[in-house]
Amino acid sequence: MIGIRKITPDNFDARARVVYDFASYWHRNQKRKYSKEPYVNHLAAVANTIWTFTRSSPLVAVALCHDLFEDTDCEEEVLRKALREAGYTSEEVGYIIRLVWHLTDQFTKEDFPELNRKERMALEVERLSTIHPDAQTVKYADILDNQPDIAKNDPHFSIVFTREAKAKMKVMDKGLPELRELVNEVINRC
Secondary structure, three states: OOOOOOOOOOOOOHHHHHHHHHHHHHOOOOEOOOOOOEOHHHHHHHHHHHHHHHOOHHHHHHHHHOOHHHHOOOOHHHHHHHHHHHOOOHHHHHHHHHHHHHOOOOOOOOOOOOOOHHHHHHHHHHHHOOOOHHHHHHHHHHHHHHHHHHHHHOHHHHHHHHHHHHHHHHHOOOOOHHHHHHHHHHHHOO
16 A cells, blocks of 8 residues: 555554554454454554654554444443553543544444435534544545545445545544545545
């Protein structure tokens, strides 16, 4: 891709490496849809992008946990305890958990079965416009990692994903400008 995707947490600080192990445990049985590689590789790639652009250990922890509440049975208190044990301050723990919740889809098929995907996505896009700027930055990195994989492996769905990504990027305008610009370049090529 652009040289940012890295699968191991070697560049992270010690606290973020502990969170990487924590996220690896909770996502241990999950595989990426197309490549069948361990799902934690996606989390590490998103986190590496965040590390490359920000050098912020708490924000790397957010990136590593961004799908935790959505895709696993991990509860907030379990994450809170793990973050404390990793050495994050109480303020950092609160920040990380708040942003993980910001990145957790609220308008899911399970919770809103009466809505179709387009309707749910419109609500999700509206919600994403209001999330913390740092959460938007992590969402940028998430889109950046997902877009090429989907475009390569599922051209039909890629049309839908790209349309949704463009809608999200249009309203998520408070995150890191350099990363936002890069993501917009990538999705506009699709």
